[in-house]
Amino acid sequence: MEKTKPNEPIVKHIYTADPSAHVFEGKIYIYPSHDLDHDGPSNDNGDQYAMEDYHVLSMDNMDSPVVDHGEVLHVKDVPWATKQMWAPDAAFKNETYYLFFPARDKEGIFRIGVATSSTPAGPFKAEENYIPGSFSIDPAVLVDEDGRAYCYFGGLWGGQLEKWQTGEFKPDAEGPAATAPALGPRVAEMNEDMLTFKGEVKEISIVDEEGNPIVAGDEDRRFFEGPWMHKYNGKYYLSYSTGTTHKIVYAIGDNPQGPFVFKGTILNPVSGWTTHHSIVEFEDKWYLFYHDCSLSGGVNHKRSVKYAELKYNEDGTIQTVIPNK
Ligand code: FUB
Numbered sequence: 001m002e003k004t005k006p007n008e009p010i011v012k013h014i015y016t017a018d019p020s021a022h023v024f025e026g027k028i029y030i031y032p033s034h035d036l037d038h039d040g041p042s043n044d045n046g047d048q049y050a051m052e053d054y055h056v057l058s059m060d061n062m063d064s065p066v067v068d069h070g071e072v073l074h075v076k077d078v079p080w081a082t083k084q085m086w087a088p089d090a091a092f093k094n095e096t097y098y099l100f101f102p103a104r105d106k107e108g109i110f111r112i113g114v115a116t117s118s119t120p121a122g123p124f125k126a127e128e129n130y131i132p133g134s135f136s137i138d139p140a141v142l143v144d145e146d147g148r149a150y151c152y153f154g155g156l157w158g159g160q161l162e163k164w165q166t167g168e169f170k171p172d173a174e175g176p177a178a179t180a181p182a183l184g185p186r187v188a189e190m191n192e193d194m195l196t197f198k199g200e201v202k203e204i205s206i207v208d209e210e211g212n213p214i215v216a217g218d219e220d221r222r223f224f225e226g227p228w229m230h231k232y233n234g235k236y237y238l239s240y241s242t243g244t245t246h247k248i249v250y251a252i253g254d255n256p257q258g259p260f261v262f263k264g265t266i267l268n269p270v271s272g273w274t275t276h277h278s279i280v281e282f283e284d285k286w287y288l289f290y291h292d293c294s295l296s297g298g299v300n301h302k303r304s305v306k307y308a309e310l311k312y313n314e315d316g317t318i319q320t321v322i323p324n325k
Contacts, residue, residue: 003063007324009295009304010066011057017303018087018226019289020140021280024097024120028282030057030066030289031090031099032305046158048301051085052076054101056121057305062282072122073099073115080105080130081113086159087226087276090120091141091194093149098194099124100139100151102159109169110160112139112153114195133197135169136161136186140278142229142256149190150256151197152204155225156183156243178217182206185227185240187257204238205259206251214262219245221262226276229256232286233316239266241275248277248290250318263317266310270323273300279310286310288321 004010015035022029034055042048053074058067075081081103088101099115099122112134115124131151137159143149154161161183162175175183184204188197206214206223214221224243229236238260239250246269251260267277272293280287288310296302311319 004059004066004307006308007306009306010059011068011305012295013068014055015296015302016055016057016305017274017291018138018276019291019305019307020087020089020228020278021287021289021307022090022092022120023280023282024090024092027120028059028062028280028287029090029120030059030305031088032057032291033085033087033303034071035301035303037302042300044157046084049084049086049158050301052083054085054088054099054122054124058121062285062287062307069121072117073101073124073126075103078103078113078115078126079128080111081126082106082108084110086110087138089140089278091143091149092120093143093147093194094192096194097122097124098141100141102137102139102153105130109135110137111135112137112151127195131195131197133188133201135164135201138226138276140228141190142231144256145231148256149194150229151188151190152185152227152229152238153187154183154185154223154227156223159225161186176216179215181213182216182218182222184258185223185238189257202257204257206238206262207259208262219243220247221249228278230279230281232312235316236260237279237318239277239279241277246270246273246275248275248288252316265320266318267321268323271298272303274303286312290321290323292323294324
Protein backbone atom coordinates (compact mmCIF):
# COMPACT_ATOMS: atom_id res chain seq x y z
CA MET A 1 0.00 0.00 0.00
CA GLU A 2 1.16 3.50 -0.84
CA LYS A 3 1.95 6.10 1.81
CA THR A 4 -0.26 9.15 1.92
CA LYS A 5 1.02 12.55 0.84
CA PRO A 6 -0.46 15.99 1.55
CA ASN A 7 -2.79 17.29 -1.16
CA GLU A 8 -3.06 13.90 -2.88
CA PRO A 9 -6.12 11.61 -2.75
CA ILE A 10 -5.68 9.44 0.32
CA VAL A 11 -7.41 6.55 -1.49
CA LYS A 12 -7.93 6.01 -5.20
CA HIS A 13 -9.87 2.72 -5.33
CA ILE A 14 -13.15 4.45 -4.40
CA TYR A 15 -14.40 8.05 -4.54
CA THR A 16 -14.67 9.64 -1.11
CA ALA A 17 -15.86 13.06 0.07
CA ASP A 18 -16.93 15.12 3.10
CA PRO A 19 -14.20 13.77 5.41
CA SER A 20 -14.73 13.95 9.16
CA ALA A 21 -11.39 13.13 10.77
CA HIS A 22 -10.92 12.18 14.43
CA VAL A 23 -8.18 10.72 16.58
CA PHE A 24 -9.49 7.54 18.16
CA GLU A 25 -7.32 4.92 19.87
CA GLY A 26 -4.16 6.80 18.81
CA LYS A 27 -4.89 6.69 15.07
CA ILE A 28 -6.61 8.99 12.62
CA TYR A 29 -10.02 7.71 11.61
CA ILE A 30 -11.77 9.31 8.66
CA TYR A 31 -15.53 9.12 8.18
CA PRO A 32 -16.25 10.21 4.58
CA SER A 33 -19.14 10.03 2.19
CA HIS A 34 -18.70 7.26 -0.39
CA ASP A 35 -19.38 8.79 -3.81
CA LEU A 36 -20.95 6.53 -6.41
CA ASP A 37 -19.17 6.19 -9.77
CA HIS A 38 -22.25 6.96 -11.92
CA ASP A 39 -22.77 9.12 -15.00
CA GLY A 40 -26.29 10.40 -14.23
CA PRO A 41 -27.37 14.05 -14.62
CA SER A 42 -26.60 16.81 -12.10
CA ASN A 43 -28.88 19.52 -10.67
CA ASP A 44 -28.99 22.15 -7.93
CA ASN A 45 -31.00 19.79 -5.74
CA GLY A 46 -27.95 17.53 -5.47
CA ASP A 47 -29.64 14.41 -6.91
CA GLN A 48 -26.26 13.38 -8.34
CA TYR A 49 -25.04 12.83 -4.79
CA ALA A 50 -26.79 9.47 -4.63
CA MET A 51 -24.58 7.76 -2.08
CA GLU A 52 -25.80 4.52 -0.50
CA ASP A 53 -23.26 3.53 2.13
CA TYR A 54 -20.31 4.52 4.27
CA HIS A 55 -16.76 3.23 4.48
CA VAL A 56 -14.39 4.05 7.35
CA LEU A 57 -10.74 4.86 6.58
CA SER A 58 -7.85 4.97 9.05
CA MET A 59 -4.18 5.98 9.15
CA ASP A 60 -1.73 4.92 11.86
CA ASN A 61 0.03 8.25 11.32
CA MET A 62 0.41 10.88 8.62
CA ASP A 63 3.05 8.84 6.74
CA SER A 64 1.28 5.52 6.79
CA PRO A 65 -0.91 3.91 4.14
CA VAL A 66 -4.67 4.30 4.53
CA VAL A 67 -6.71 1.27 5.56
CA ASP A 68 -10.22 0.98 4.10
CA HIS A 69 -12.28 -0.87 6.72
CA GLY A 70 -14.95 -1.55 4.11
CA GLU A 71 -18.66 -0.86 4.15
CA VAL A 72 -19.74 -0.08 7.71
CA LEU A 73 -23.36 0.96 7.11
CA HIS A 74 -25.69 0.69 4.08
CA VAL A 75 -28.93 2.60 3.55
CA LYS A 76 -30.81 -0.71 3.28
CA ASP A 77 -29.94 -1.31 6.95
CA VAL A 78 -31.32 2.04 8.12
CA PRO A 79 -35.03 1.46 8.83
CA TRP A 80 -36.12 5.10 8.40
CA ALA A 81 -33.91 6.12 5.44
CA THR A 82 -34.47 5.82 1.70
CA LYS A 83 -31.52 7.42 -0.10
CA GLN A 84 -28.67 9.92 -0.20
CA MET A 85 -26.34 9.05 2.64
CA TRP A 86 -24.55 12.41 2.72
CA ALA A 87 -21.76 13.86 4.87
CA PRO A 88 -21.35 11.92 8.16
CA ASP A 89 -19.44 12.49 11.39
CA ALA A 90 -18.44 10.32 14.33
CA ALA A 91 -18.03 10.82 18.06
CA PHE A 92 -16.91 8.76 21.07
CA LYS A 93 -18.69 8.79 24.42
CA ASN A 94 -20.14 6.22 26.83
CA GLU A 95 -17.49 3.68 25.62
CA THR A 96 -19.36 3.76 22.28
CA TYR A 97 -18.60 5.12 18.82
CA TYR A 98 -21.48 7.02 17.25
CA LEU A 99 -21.85 7.59 13.52
CA PHE A 100 -24.09 10.57 12.71
CA PHE A 101 -25.40 10.80 9.16
CA PRO A 102 -28.04 12.56 7.06
CA ALA A 103 -30.35 10.79 4.64
CA ARG A 104 -33.79 11.30 3.14
CA ASP A 105 -36.64 9.75 5.09
CA LYS A 106 -39.68 8.04 3.53
CA GLU A 107 -41.19 11.46 2.70
CA GLY A 108 -38.04 12.71 0.97
CA ILE A 109 -37.12 14.97 3.89
CA PHE A 110 -33.50 15.04 5.06
CA ARG A 111 -33.12 13.89 8.65
CA ILE A 112 -30.13 13.01 10.82
CA GLY A 113 -29.65 9.49 12.08
CA VAL A 114 -27.28 7.75 14.47
CA ALA A 115 -25.64 4.33 14.32
CA THR A 116 -23.42 2.80 17.00
CA SER A 117 -20.41 0.52 17.27
CA SER A 118 -18.01 -0.70 19.94
CA THR A 119 -15.04 0.08 17.66
CA PRO A 120 -14.13 3.16 15.60
CA ALA A 121 -13.86 1.04 12.44
CA GLY A 122 -17.44 -0.22 12.71
CA PRO A 123 -19.58 -1.85 11.45
CA PHE A 124 -22.31 0.44 12.79
CA LYS A 125 -25.87 -0.49 13.72
CA ALA A 126 -28.49 2.13 12.95
CA GLU A 127 -31.20 3.22 15.36
CA GLU A 128 -34.80 2.47 14.32
CA ASN A 129 -35.67 6.14 13.78
CA TYR A 130 -33.84 9.36 13.02
CA ILE A 131 -33.05 11.78 15.86
CA PRO A 132 -36.44 13.26 16.82
CA GLY A 133 -36.50 16.94 15.86
CA SER A 134 -33.57 16.63 13.44
CA PHE A 135 -33.64 17.98 9.91
CA SER A 136 -31.38 19.07 7.03
CA ILE A 137 -27.86 17.70 6.48
CA ASP A 138 -24.18 17.60 7.43
CA PRO A 139 -24.08 16.74 11.15
CA ALA A 140 -20.85 17.49 13.02
CA VAL A 141 -20.62 16.55 16.68
CA LEU A 142 -18.31 18.12 19.25
CA VAL A 143 -17.83 16.35 22.59
CA ASP A 144 -16.54 19.23 24.69
CA GLU A 145 -13.93 18.95 27.43
CA ASP A 146 -16.68 19.09 30.07
CA GLY A 147 -18.38 16.04 28.49
CA ARG A 148 -21.28 17.99 26.98
CA ALA A 149 -21.90 17.16 23.32
CA TYR A 150 -23.29 19.39 20.60
CA CYS A 151 -24.61 18.47 17.16
CA TYR A 152 -24.14 21.12 14.47
CA PHE A 153 -25.96 20.71 11.18
CA GLY A 154 -27.57 22.38 8.18
CA GLY A 155 -27.22 23.01 4.47
CA LEU A 156 -29.00 25.20 1.91
CA TRP A 157 -30.63 24.20 -1.41
CA GLY A 158 -30.66 20.36 -1.66
CA GLY A 159 -29.91 20.31 2.07
CA GLN A 160 -33.37 21.87 2.65
CA LEU A 161 -32.44 24.34 5.43
CA GLU A 162 -34.53 27.14 3.82
CA LYS A 163 -37.61 24.95 4.22
CA TRP A 164 -37.32 24.89 8.04
CA GLN A 165 -37.40 28.65 8.79
CA THR A 166 -40.72 28.39 10.63
CA GLY A 167 -39.70 25.28 12.55
CA GLU A 168 -41.87 23.15 10.27
CA PHE A 169 -41.05 21.75 6.82
CA LYS A 170 -42.47 24.06 4.14
CA PRO A 171 -41.66 22.54 0.72
CA ASP A 172 -41.93 25.85 -1.17
CA ALA A 173 -40.07 28.12 1.26
CA GLU A 174 -37.24 30.23 -0.14
CA GLY A 175 -34.23 31.73 1.61
CA PRO A 176 -34.11 35.22 3.16
CA ALA A 177 -33.73 38.40 1.05
CA ALA A 178 -30.15 39.34 0.16
CA THR A 179 -30.08 42.13 2.75
CA ALA A 180 -31.58 40.04 5.56
CA PRO A 181 -29.48 37.98 7.99
CA ALA A 182 -28.35 34.72 6.39
CA LEU A 183 -29.67 31.45 7.71
CA GLY A 184 -27.28 30.13 10.34
CA PRO A 185 -26.26 26.53 10.94
CA ARG A 186 -28.24 24.82 13.66
CA VAL A 187 -26.98 23.43 16.96
CA ALA A 188 -28.58 21.10 19.47
CA GLU A 189 -27.05 19.84 22.68
CA MET A 190 -27.14 16.04 22.81
CA ASN A 191 -28.54 14.08 25.73
CA GLU A 192 -26.18 11.78 27.63
CA ASP A 193 -27.40 8.89 25.44
CA MET A 194 -26.01 10.67 22.33
CA LEU A 195 -29.12 9.47 20.47
CA THR A 196 -31.49 12.36 21.16
CA PHE A 197 -31.41 16.16 21.35
CA LYS A 198 -31.51 17.56 24.89
CA GLY A 199 -33.35 20.78 24.23
CA GLU A 200 -34.53 22.84 21.35
CA VAL A 201 -32.60 23.22 18.11
CA LYS A 202 -31.03 26.71 18.01
CA GLU A 203 -29.92 28.83 15.07
CA ILE A 204 -26.28 29.96 15.33
CA SER A 205 -25.54 33.65 14.83
CA ILE A 206 -22.50 34.57 12.71
CA VAL A 207 -21.59 38.26 12.83
CA ASP A 208 -18.88 40.54 11.41
CA GLU A 209 -16.24 42.32 13.54
CA GLU A 210 -18.76 45.14 14.24
CA GLY A 211 -21.36 42.68 15.51
CA ASN A 212 -23.63 42.94 12.44
CA PRO A 213 -25.16 39.68 11.17
CA ILE A 214 -23.64 38.29 7.97
CA VAL A 215 -26.42 38.80 5.40
CA ALA A 216 -27.78 36.26 2.91
CA GLY A 217 -26.40 38.16 -0.10
CA ASP A 218 -22.85 38.08 1.29
CA GLU A 219 -21.99 34.84 -0.46
CA ASP A 220 -18.27 35.09 0.35
CA ARG A 221 -19.05 34.82 4.06
CA ARG A 222 -22.52 33.43 4.66
CA PHE A 223 -23.10 29.85 5.83
CA PHE A 224 -24.08 27.38 3.09
CA GLU A 225 -23.35 23.85 4.41
CA GLY A 226 -20.79 21.59 6.07
CA PRO A 227 -20.41 23.05 9.60
CA TRP A 228 -17.45 21.85 11.66
CA MET A 229 -16.51 22.76 15.22
CA HIS A 230 -13.09 22.54 16.83
CA LYS A 231 -11.39 24.14 19.81
CA TYR A 232 -8.04 25.90 19.84
CA ASN A 233 -6.59 27.67 22.90
CA GLY A 234 -9.98 27.61 24.62
CA LYS A 235 -11.86 29.28 21.74
CA TYR A 236 -14.54 27.66 19.61
CA TYR A 237 -13.92 27.68 15.85
CA LEU A 238 -16.97 27.24 13.63
CA SER A 239 -15.95 26.54 10.01
CA TYR A 240 -18.17 25.89 7.00
CA SER A 241 -18.58 25.96 3.24
CA THR A 242 -19.83 29.10 1.48
CA GLY A 243 -21.33 26.92 -1.27
CA THR A 244 -21.79 29.22 -4.27
CA THR A 245 -18.39 30.87 -3.70
CA HIS A 246 -16.72 27.52 -2.93
CA LYS A 247 -14.67 28.52 0.12
CA ILE A 248 -14.16 27.02 3.55
CA VAL A 249 -14.33 29.93 6.00
CA TYR A 250 -14.38 30.28 9.78
CA ALA A 251 -15.67 32.31 12.68
CA ILE A 252 -14.56 32.29 16.34
CA GLY A 253 -16.60 32.36 19.53
CA ASP A 254 -16.38 31.90 23.29
CA ASN A 255 -19.38 29.60 23.58
CA PRO A 256 -20.06 26.35 21.66
CA GLN A 257 -23.51 27.65 20.70
CA GLY A 258 -22.27 31.05 19.53
CA PRO A 259 -22.37 33.82 18.59
CA PHE A 260 -19.34 33.57 16.30
CA VAL A 261 -17.35 36.42 14.75
CA PHE A 262 -16.37 35.89 11.12
CA LYS A 263 -12.58 35.76 10.64
CA GLY A 264 -11.57 34.61 7.17
CA THR A 265 -10.85 31.82 4.71
CA ILE A 266 -9.36 28.45 5.63
CA LEU A 267 -9.41 26.83 2.18
CA ASN A 268 -9.57 28.51 -1.22
CA PRO A 269 -11.84 26.91 -3.86
CA VAL A 270 -10.93 23.38 -4.92
CA SER A 271 -11.75 21.68 -8.22
CA GLY A 272 -15.44 20.75 -8.21
CA TRP A 273 -18.57 22.55 -6.96
CA THR A 274 -18.71 21.33 -3.37
CA THR A 275 -16.12 21.87 -0.71
CA HIS A 276 -16.29 20.17 2.69
CA HIS A 277 -13.72 19.69 5.41
CA SER A 278 -12.79 18.78 8.96
CA ILE A 279 -10.00 19.91 11.28
CA VAL A 280 -8.11 17.64 13.67
CA GLU A 281 -5.03 17.81 15.91
CA PHE A 282 -2.68 14.83 15.72
CA GLU A 283 0.79 14.50 17.27
CA ASP A 284 1.07 18.26 17.96
CA LYS A 285 0.17 19.35 14.44
CA TRP A 286 -3.15 20.44 12.99
CA TYR A 287 -4.59 19.03 9.78
CA LEU A 288 -7.32 20.06 7.38
CA PHE A 289 -9.06 17.16 5.67
CA TYR A 290 -10.94 18.20 2.54
CA HIS A 291 -12.02 16.87 -0.85
CA ASP A 292 -11.75 17.81 -4.49
CA CYS A 293 -12.57 16.35 -7.88
CA SER A 294 -9.06 16.16 -9.34
CA LEU A 295 -8.97 12.33 -9.51
CA SER A 296 -12.19 12.21 -11.60
CA GLY A 297 -11.07 15.07 -13.85
CA GLY A 298 -13.55 17.51 -12.33
CA VAL A 299 -16.76 15.45 -12.05
CA ASN A 300 -18.64 17.14 -9.19
CA HIS A 301 -20.03 13.97 -7.64
CA LYS A 302 -16.82 11.92 -7.90
CA ARG A 303 -14.64 13.38 -5.20
CA SER A 304 -11.50 12.38 -3.34
CA VAL A 305 -10.43 13.07 0.23
CA LYS A 306 -7.09 14.83 0.74
CA TYR A 307 -5.36 16.55 3.66
CA ALA A 308 -3.05 19.50 4.28
CA GLU A 309 -1.30 20.82 7.37
CA LEU A 310 -3.14 23.72 8.99
CA LYS A 311 -1.19 26.57 10.60
CA TYR A 312 -2.30 29.23 13.06
CA ASN A 313 -0.95 32.72 13.46
CA GLU A 314 0.03 33.94 16.94
CA ASP A 315 -3.30 35.75 17.31
CA GLY A 316 -5.23 32.51 16.74
CA THR A 317 -6.23 33.25 13.15
CA ILE A 318 -5.73 30.50 10.58
CA GLN A 319 -3.45 30.67 7.54
CA THR A 320 -5.37 30.08 4.32
CA VAL A 321 -4.63 26.78 2.58
CA ILE A 322 -4.19 27.14 -1.19
CA PRO A 323 -5.18 23.78 -2.72
CA ASN A 324 -3.46 22.31 -5.72
CA LYS A 325 -6.04 21.57 -8.38
O1 FUB B 1 -21.82 14.96 -0.28
C1 FUB B 1 -23.11 15.51 -0.42
C2 FUB B 1 -23.12 16.94 0.00
O2 FUB B 1 -22.18 17.67 -0.76
C3 FUB B 1 -22.68 17.17 1.42
O3 FUB B 1 -23.63 16.85 2.36
C4 FUB B 1 -22.33 18.60 1.32
O4 FUB B 1 -21.64 19.12 2.41
C5 FUB B 1 -21.55 18.64 0.05
O5 FUB B 1 -20.22 18.28 0.22
